[in-house]
Amino acid sequence: MERLPFVKRLGFTAEAEYRITAETTEPQLPALSIDLPLELIGRVELNPWLPASLAESVTKTLKGLPGCEKLPVRRSRLIDSDRWKKAGDRVVGRTPPAKLRLRRTKKV
Template sequence: MTESTFRRYTNLASVIHILQNSCLTLLSPETWDDQNDSFFMSEYKRLKNVKTLLAICIADREETYHHWQVFSRGSDGVCIEFDREKLMAAFNAADGVSHRHVDYELIAKATALKDVDLEILPFTKRWPYGDESEYRAIYVNRDEEKPVFAVPIKLETIKGITLSPWLAPALVDPVKKTLKSLPGCNDLRIYRSTLIDNKQWQELSGRVAPPLHTP
């Protein structure tokens, strides 16, 4: 069953920018950690002979430790939850933007291909990255160099904001208060992730059946 939610793992500064400007910002892939991915993007840009290629990466799955650790590690990490259909509509309305799920391929299968479709390069990664379940949007401009590209979104596209599981509990309320004080954000659902410290999960230990005594 397809989830109705996309998730963007980022940091507080990025979230504040999104809320203040009602937009998502696509950036250059040149600094991505996965150099294979970055290389494919640079080759796509070169072979298409375009001036600008920018992108944004989104998770199409439930909250995971992997996503927090890799993309939003630290106390200022944030996960923004988007309504899937509304976000896709925003991408569709933005000129120059295309978007789809990323395919994850084994090297053996990829190297066996004789003719590679150029259009798959921005949406193909190695199999070990499959846990990301990434949905990606790219922006292409053939004639103009741009460092960023903003995709306008309505604030109602945001279903909720999850604060880092590493955020100190004493700081949760001040952060929530600050985000809710931004124009149009008072009703936002904001809470701290309990991924690494969940009391309900820990209470399972209190229901452990006592061991049987053997004579």
């Protein structure tokens, strides 16, 4: 369990998510149902690459469940962060574009 894909990468530790794995000798089912008290869920964080229309649909569906009306649901903004974008550029060696500088000219 200490190996990928079960270990969170450093950039995602702030999400404080739990990953659950299950092992069985029974045939694999399309889903595993787990009874989980709602008070254990502080927020639902959606994949940042999820299309906006699908994120809206998932959010509406989750909030439509009994007891989930006030549950915070949002798309992760990790990929929208300028700080993360700049860090990613540095990692891959991409040089940021030159800043556009405007000069004032003297009126004639």
